[in-house]
Amino acid sequence: MPAGGWRESLRTMSTTIPPISHLAAALRSHGFVGRLVEPDDPDYDGARRGWNGAIDRHPSAVAYAIDADDVAACIRAARAEGSAFTIRAGGHSVSGRSIREGALCIDVRALHSVEVDAERGVVSVGGGALLSELDAATQVHGLAVPGGQISHTGVGGLTLGGGLGWLMRHHGLTIDSLLAAEVVLADGSIVGASAHERPDLFWALRGGGGDFGAVTRFVFRAHRVGPTVLAGVLVYPWERAGDALRAGRDLMQGAPDALGMFAVLLTAPPEAPFPQQLQGRPVAVLSVAWSGEELAEGERVLAPLRANCPPALDLVAPMPYVALQSMLDATAPHGGNYHDRLHYLESVSDGLIDDLIAGFATVPTPQAHIIIGWMGGAIDRFAAGDTAFGHRGVGAETWLIGAAGTAPIEPTRDWVRRVSRDIEPYVMAGTYVNALEDGASIRDAYRDDVLARLIEVKRRYDPDGVFSGNGIR
Numbered sequence: 329m330p331a332g333g334w335r336e337s338l339r340t341m342s343t344t345i346p347p348i349s350h351l352a353a354a355l356r357s358h359g360f361v362g363r364l365v366e367p368d369d370p371d372y373d374g375a376r377r378g379w380n381g382a383i384d385r386h387p388s389a390v391a392y393a394i395d396a397d398d399v400a401a402c403i404r405a406a407r408a409e410g411s412a413f414t415i416r417a418g419g420h421s422v423s424g425r426s427i428r429e430g431a432l433c434i435d436v437r438a439l440h441s442v443e444v445d446a447e448r449g450v451v452s453v454g455g456g457a458l459l460s461e462l463d464a465a466t467q468v469h470g471l472a473v474p475g476g477q478i479s480h481t482g483v484g485g486l487t488l489g490g491g492l493g494w495l496m497r498h499h500g501l502t503i504d505s506l507l508a509a510e511v512v513l514a515d516g517s518i519v520g521a522s523a524h525e526r527p528d529l530f531w532a533l534r535g536g537g538g539d540f541g542a543v544t545r546f547v548f549r550a551h552r553v554g555p556t557v558l559a560g561v562l563v564y565p566w567e568r569a570g571d572a573l574r575a576g577r578d579l580m581q582g583a584p585d586a587l588g589m590f591a592v593l594l595t596a597p598p599e600a601p602f603p604q605q606l607q608g609r610p611v612a613v614l615s616v617a618w619s620g621e622e623l624a625e626g627e628r629v630l631a632p633l634r635a636n637c638p639p640a641l642d643l644v645a646p647m648p649y650v651a652l653q654s655m656l657d658a659t660a661p662h663g664g665n666y667h668d669r670l671h672y673l674e675s676v677s678d679g680l681i682d683d684l685i686a687g688f689a690t691v692p693t694p695q696a697h698i699i700i701g702w703m704g705g706a707i708d709r710f711a712a713g714d715t716a717f718g719h720r721g722v723g724a725e726t727w728l729i730g731a732a733g734t735a736p737i738e739p740t741r742d743w744v745r746r747v748s749r750d751i752e753p754y755v756m757a758g759t760y761v762n763a764l765e766d767g768a769s770i771r772d773a774y775r776d777d778v779l780a781r782l783i784e785v786k787r788r789y790d791p792d793g794v795f796s797g798n799g800i801r
Contacts, residue, residue, distance in 0.1 A: 351389055351432070354409050360401040362438070363392045375435075376427060378416070379480075382665040382737040383424030387414070387433040394438050396510060396518050396544040402434045403542065404516040407794060414797060415542045417456050418482020422666050423765055425538075425797040426485070436484070439544055444469055449551075450507065455544040457483045463653050472553035472619075472649060474499045477590070479654040480662070484543055489762030490535045490717040492725065494559075494588045494617045494652060497705030499551045503534035503715050504706070510545035514790040518544070532785040535717030537761045537773075539782075539800040540789055554649030558618040558626040561655075562633070563602065563641035569593065569612035569685050573700065575637035576614045577676045579630075585705035586620035587629055593688040594659070594697035601643060610688060616644060617652055659697065659731070667730035667741040669748050670763035671755035672722045676700060680754040684726065687747035692739040695731035698747070700724055716782060718774040719758060726751070727763070761798060770799045 352364050365375040366389045375390040388411065393399045399415075406413040416426035416435045427433055439454035442465035451473055453462055460479035466472050474495035476486050483502075486493075491502020499505065508522035511529065521530040532540050564572040576591045583589075591614050598607040614633070618626025623646055630644065660666075673680065688698050702724045712720045728747055730740035761773040771779060779800075786793070786800050793801045 351405075351409065351411075354405045355391060355402060358401040358405040358408070360391065360393075360398055360405065362394045362398045365390045365392070376433070377663070378419040378421065378424050378427055379660075379662050380422055380424055380666045381663045381734070382667065382732075383427060385424065385427045385429045387427055387429070387431055390416075390433045390435055392435045392438060396439070396512055399434060399436060399512045399542050399544055400516040400518055402432065403512060403514070403794070406432050407514075407516075412796075413794070415484075415538060415795075417484035418458055418480065418486075420478065420481040421485060422668050422763070434542065436542070436544065442466070444471065444550070446471065449549060451548045451550050453483055453546045453548060455484045455510075455542070455546065459483060459486070459653060460650075463650050466550055467555050467648070467650055469550075470552060470555055471550035472499075473505055473548045473550050474502050475653065476502075477653070477656050478660045479650075479657055483546060485538065485762065487546060488533060488536070488538050488543065489760065490719075492701065492703075492760070495551070495553065495619055496703065496707055497585045497588050498619050499553075500706040500709065501535075501717060502548075503717060504710060505549045505551070506534055506546060507549055508547040509533055509543050511541040511543050513541045514792060514794045522547075528785050529789055532716050532782055534715035535761070536782050536785070537798040537800070539786060539795045539798050541795060552621070553619050556623065556646050557649050557652055558623045558630075558644065559616060559647050559652040559655070560644035561641075562614040562616070562639035562644060563596070563606065564612040564614075564637075564639050565606060566610045566612070568637075569610075570681055571637055572612040572614060572639075573676070573681045573685075574678070575633055576700075577681075579633045580702040583702075584620070584625075584629060586618055587626065588617045588619070589702050590615045591700040592697055593684065595691070595694040597658075597694075601641065603641060606640065608694070610691075614639075615656070619649075659695075659729075663734075664695065665732040665734065665737040665740070667732075667737055667744055667765065668728055668763060669744050669765055670725055670727045670760045671748070671751065672719050672758060672760075673700075673724040673726060673754065674756055675723045676702075677754055680726070680751055683751050683754070684747070687743075687750055690743065690746075692743050693732045693735055695733045696740055696743065697729050697731065699727040699729060701727070712775075713778075716774070716778060718778045719760070722756065725760070726755070764798065773798075
């Protein structure tokens with residue numbers, strides 16, 4: 329079939345179906361050829377649902393775009409009809425910003441191709457790809473792009489906010505590996521952004537969130553990682569939680585950049601590999617990942633921790649990088665009810681550790697947990713103004729994950745708020761733009777100078793504010 333023929337065939341087929349609504353007619357008239365799911369469609373309820381089951385919103389419809397032209401058609405049609413719209417890639421958002429009541433949801437999940445140029449170390453990724461798809465494609469060549477920790481997270485939202493994950497100390501945030509992007513702007517035009525093409529827009533896309541356009545393709549620099557890394561968890565009984573967190577902190581104060589660590593306070597699930605005496609009980613876990621080329625060096629780095637604070641269960645061993653990237657998926661299943669809050673930390677003090685342990689002792693559900701993730705390393709090789717991400721020079725992050733399973737979210741939300749208040753003396757001002765919750769405004773995510781620059785870019789590329797998920801205006 330000649331180039332563009334498949335799309336023309338879809339267009340022809342779609343125009344033979346009588347439009348079922350004014351919205352459908354408007355979309356088709358602007359060239360949309362994907363599937364439109366409206367409230368009277370039996371698939372609507374599933375289509376409107378995101379990862380967070382606590383978000384119960386009803387968009388006017390869900391438009392499944394098949395390519396960048398489809399995204400552009402949706403934006404033009406929505407603007408012509410005076411309709412608000414959102415962009416949804418992975419939908420992995422606690423606040424559910426990709427779904428808005430009464431707005432058109434433009435779903436880009438079909439744009440999930442991943443093309444790897446192994447010789448150049450460059451990866452082209454569709455705006456709807458998931459981390460699992462990116463990791464699977466790059467690991468064939470022993471390459472990786474810094475991503476998150478949950479494999480069903482969308483590359484798009486993760487990247488636009490900054491991208492925190494296992495490799496951030498070794499290779500920087502996700503945005504630090506971004507080379508270029510294809511963007512659908514507010515007027516429906518499809519443009520490129522890079523250090524040499526619309527550099528102001530490119531700066532804003534690296535940490536400024538999704539308020540500047542719909543990114544339909546990312547181009548990343550890939551790094552030599554895997555296919556085998558040294559990773560896993562060290563598990564400690566609750567009475568040794570303080571010792572474990574302090575030992576992890578002490579190790580990370582001088583650790584090589586190739587070591588990533590997330591300390592987690594959680595309730596051990598009632599199943600293997602946890603021993604029976606720990607199942608269903610609170611525990612402290614040190615999750616570690618060594619992504620350096622020499623795994624033996626990682627063993628040497630971890631040896632003092634194992635010797636000085638031996639765990640009850642040691643599951644750190646060589647494993648595929650893709651297994652590391654999905655290791656924590658069970659803590660974030662689709663459809664669960666979630667509420668969270670992230671704080672940045674200058675350091676992990678004894679007082680903070682004590683208050684987090686005391687806070688976790690009152691956790692209302694077995695799914696909720698508290699994370700401390702160490703930052704620094706490669707993150708701080710970039711100057712504060714190089715990207716829109718506003719939190720270089722941070723020692724660590726703590727993420728209060730109010731996961732409630734299928735239980736009502738209110739008790740867990742109250743718990744997150746209470747613990748957050750208790751640790752206020754230890755946290756830095758500001759939060760992660762991908763974790764804006766509880767009425768936090770965009771001003772909480774950026775320094776004043778960064779926000780002023782973002783507003784300038786916003787007015788240049790989206791003067792009418794049609795991309796409004798984060799409230800930059």
